[in-house]
Amino acid sequence: MVAKFDLTDDSVVVIIGTGAGGGVLANELAQKGVKVVALEAGGRYLPEDYINDEWESFSQLAWLDARTTSGSWRVAKDFGGLPAWIVKAVGGTTTHWAGASLRFQDHEWKALTTYGAVEGASLLDWPIDAAEMAPWYEKAEDKLGVTRTGNRPGLPGNNNYKVFEKGALALGYKEVSTGRMAIESSNENSSRIACQQTGFCFQGCKWGAKWSAAYTDIPEGEATGNLEVRERSHVAKILHNDEGKVTGVEYFDAEGNLQFQAARIVCLAGNTFESPRLLLNSASSMFPNGLANSSDQVGRNYMRHTTGSVYGIFDKPVKMWRGTTMAGIVQDEARHDPSRGFVGGYELETLALGLPFMAAFLNPGAWGRGFTTALDHYENMAGMWIVGEDMPQSTNRVTLSDATDQYGLKVANVHFDDHPNDVAMRNHAYKQGMAIYDAVGATRSFPTPPYPSTHNLGTNRMSERPEDGVCNKWGQTHDIANLFISDGSQFTTGAAENPTLTIVALAIRQADHIAREMAAGTI
Amino acid sequence: MTKPLKGERPKGLGLTRRQLLSRSVAAGASFVVGAGFVASGTAAWAMETTAIKPESMATLIQMARDIYPHDQVADEFYAIAVKGYDSAENAEQVEAGITELNAAATAAGHADYLSIGWEEDRVAVLKAIEGGVFFQTIRAGLVTGLYNQKALWPIFGYEGESFSLGGYIERGFDDINWL
Numbered sequence: 022m023v024a025k026f027d028l029t030d031d032s033v034v035v036i037i038g039t040g041a042g043g044g045v046l047a048n049e050l051a052q053k054g055v056k057v058v059a060l061e062a063g064g065r066y067l068p069e070d071y072i073n074d075e076w077e078s079f080s081q082l083a084w085l086d087a088r089t090t091s092g093s094w095r096v097a098k099d100f101g102g103l104p105a106w107i108v109k110a111v112g113g114t115t116t117h118w119a120g121a122s123l124r125f126q127d128h129e130w131k132a133l134t135t136y137g138a139v140e141g142a143s144l145l146d147w148p149i150d151a152a153e154m155a156p157w158y159e160k161a162e163d164k165l166g167v168t169r170t171g172n173r174p175g176l177p178g179n180n181n182y183k184v185f186e187k188g189a190l191a192l193g194y195k196e197v198s199t200g201r202m203a204i205e206s207s208n209e210n211s212s213r214i215a216c217q218q219t220g221f222c223f224q225g226c227k228w229g230a231k232w233s234a235a236y237t238d239i240p241e242g243e244a245t246g247n248l249e250v251r252e253r254s255h256v257a258k259i260l261h262n263d264e265g266k267v268t269g270v271e272y273f274d275a276e277g278n279l280q281f282q283a284a285r286i287v288c289l290a291g292n293t294f295e296s297p298r299l300l301l302n303s304a305s306s307m308f309p310n311g312l313a314n315s316s317d318q319v320g321r322n323y324m325r326h327t328t329g330s331v332y333g334i335f336d337k338p339v340k341m342w343r344g345t346t347m348a349g350i351v352q353d354e355a356r357h358d359p360s361r362g363f364v365g366g367y368e369l370e371t372l373a374l375g376l377p378f379m380a381a382f383l384n385p386g387a388w389g390r391g392f393t394t395a396l397d398h399y400e401n402m403a404g405m406w407i408v409g410e411d412m413p414q415s416t417n418r419v420t421l422s423d424a425t426d427q428y429g430l431k432v433a434n435v436h437f438d439d440h441p442n443d444v445a446m447r448n449h450a451y452k453q454g455m456a457i458y459d460a461v462g463a464t465r466s467f468p469t470p471p472y473p474s475t476h477n478l479g480t481n482r483m484s485e486r487p488e489d490g491v492c493n494k495w496g497q498t499h500d501i502a503n504l505f506i507s508d509g510s511q512f513t514t515g516a517a518e519n520p521t522l523t524i525v526a527l528a529i530r531q532a533d534h535i536a537r538e539m540a541a542g543t544i
Numbered sequence: 545m546t547k548p549l550k551g552e553r554p555k556g557l558g559l560t561r562r563q564l565l566s567r568s569v570a571a572g573a574s575f576v577v578g579a580g581f582v583a584s585g586t587a588a589w590a591m592e593t594t595a596i597k598p599e600s601m602a603t604l605i606q607m608a609r610d611i612y613p614h615d616q617v618a619d620e621f622y623a624i625a626v627k628g629y630d631s632a633e634n635a636e637q638v639e640a641g642i643t644e645l646n647a648a649a650t651a652a653g654h655a656d657y658l659s660i661g662w663e664e665d666r667v668a669v670l671k672a673i674e675g676g677v678f679f680q681t682i683r684a685g686l687v688t689g690l691y692n693q694k695a696l697w698p699i700f701g702y703e704g705e706s707f708s709l710g711g712y713i714e715r716g717f718d719d720i721n722w723l
Contacts, residue, residue: 183723338701381688
């Protein structure tokens with residue numbers, strides 16, 4: 022039975038956003054008997070609704086509300102209104118993600134200690150470490166059904182992977198596999214069907230083979246009778262009382278009417294642009310710089326991973342679009358080895374785009390035969406994506422723009438400049454990626470610039486000391502005890518790994534903490 | 545030079561080949577234009593225009609091909625991609641843009657854009673205006689207007705939707721045989 026809570030019920034936990042952070046947190050709390058109202062800006066779409074068509078799916082799922090951009094990153098020029106390719110729907114970006122589920126490497130929890138101070142970077146150590154996170158990672162891997170963890174076998178490699186693997190092995194790489202994926206690899210011991218190698222992982226898995234909160238954690242939470250998800254509910258402001266405790270949220274409901282939902286605790290999980298935006302838009306006379314912002318760190322240290330893609334063209338067909346979008350990984354370069362000219366490391370992961378998105382992202386703005394002769398060989402193309410640790414910088418930040426959205430609320434402006442370490446890493450990765458394809462006989466290969474960001478991190482970061490960040494090691498804001506950060510914006514640093522598994526592990530851990538503290542009466 | 549694609553004729557094709565040729569004059573090397581229509585030189589396809597001059601539509605189609613030239617892709621696809629500019633709403637801006645383009649062609653010593661025989665010479669003219677709103681609007685529109693035509697995908701080998709066919713688990717997701 023799906024719960025229905027009163028707007029004035031101030032015993033509920035309000036969670037803003039239902040993706041990897043909010044969706045998991047909502048279910049985990051509901052399982053523990055905590056009453057939860059989850060407010061989701063988007064609508065509800067399930068596997069039968071997903072569309073095997075890139076642009077149609079993009080219209081259905083992508084967050085297309087206004088945002089603005091600034092800075093020297095190329096996304097600001099090519100996709101000025103679309104700094105991120107993330108999802109506005111129940112389940113959030115877990116509908117869109119490719120499923121790569123990697124734990125941080127141990128040293129990445131201690132970036133400042135490991136790398137030393139880097140000029141221009143605002144590096145910090147996380148206030149938690151690998152030993153602390155290990156049991157939560159295990160729970161997260163079990164929840165997501167991650168391949169190559171537990172007793173779960175790996176997925177078979179598709180054509181794109183086979184090209185990638187052969188080139189990587191020829192270069193001497195050792196850590197080459199079809200990766201750890203939150204995609205079902207077997208029909209045994211799971212409620213999810215095994216991967217049918219359909220492609221279109223980015224467009225929502227129509228088989229439900231890939232884990233998404235939309236059709237796992239959300240309905241599981243609802244089944245407890247403790248979780249109410251209100252879709253198409255856009256939170257405008259978090260309110261507080263004279264003691265500086267948050268009391269609930271104002272939101273526009275599906276009909277566009279402003280409502281107030283009372284809350285005992287508010288957890289913010291709107292992804293790395295919307296979460297700081299909401300804190301800033303909630304400024305008051307008591308908190309003139311925005312909620313939880315006495316450190317002036319809200320919105321700062323935005324990270325997006327050092328990314329880019331490499332495509333290779335061969336003299337024979339590859340048909341890279343067939344099968345899982347992210348079908349394999351090379352992890353040898355993920356180590357920290359400053360002899361390469363940069364700190365931190367990167368992963369190489371196969372990636373495939375359909376023809377329509379390849380045309381849009383191969384080299385945005387380019388035209389003429391240099392561009393079209395590459396597309397002419399689309400069928401003979403193989404592709405990979407770079408995911409590397411980028412440096413947090415206090416000037417890379419989300420601020421409030423002068424522009425407003427459909428509700429009259431100030432939108433997020435996203436400013437980003439590459440750090441020299443990011444540039445050195447990307448160039449290294451481009452070179453290695455192209456070498457992989459050259460080793461298999463590519464007749465042409467090329468580095469493709471970063472797409473609108475899918476990994477958005479750091480704008481409400483976790484810190485030991487209140488002056489260095491926004492929240493503590495539980496995601497609890499330093500300034501307001503009953504306000505939590507529950508999404509990727511709490512990341513202190515980004516590590517080289519795709520962030521979803523870590524967001525999920527932190528959400529499971531946070532649920533445990535919140536339920537315990539609620540029971541103890543301390544929040 | 546343009547072959548009709550079976551089953552893939554663009555909408556708006558309403559004239560017979562004979563009707564067409566009796567009412568048309570050559571526009572550049574590839575197109576013929578007449579009162580209210582533009583057609584391929586072989587009359588394999590034709591498109592009526594209502595708000596902009598047929599010569600302008602012919603110029604747009606050529607411009608579209610020169611921006612994203614694929615020799616294996618027939619003119620119909622480019623025509624469909626720019627067809628939407630033939631509207632009362634767009635007419636003024638489009639005609640102004642075509643005037644700008646032809647002025648750039650004239651400045652480079654040509655009669656007008658469509659009369660330029662070699663692609664590289666037309667590209668040089670496009671380079672002269674590529675920073676402007678007109679060029680950027682047309683180019684940006686083509687990214688979806690051209691490449692999101694499902695009928696065009698097979699020309700590039702792209703197979704599109706696969707869920708209804710059961711994915712590729714038994715249809716060659718790992719069938720590469722030349723490695």
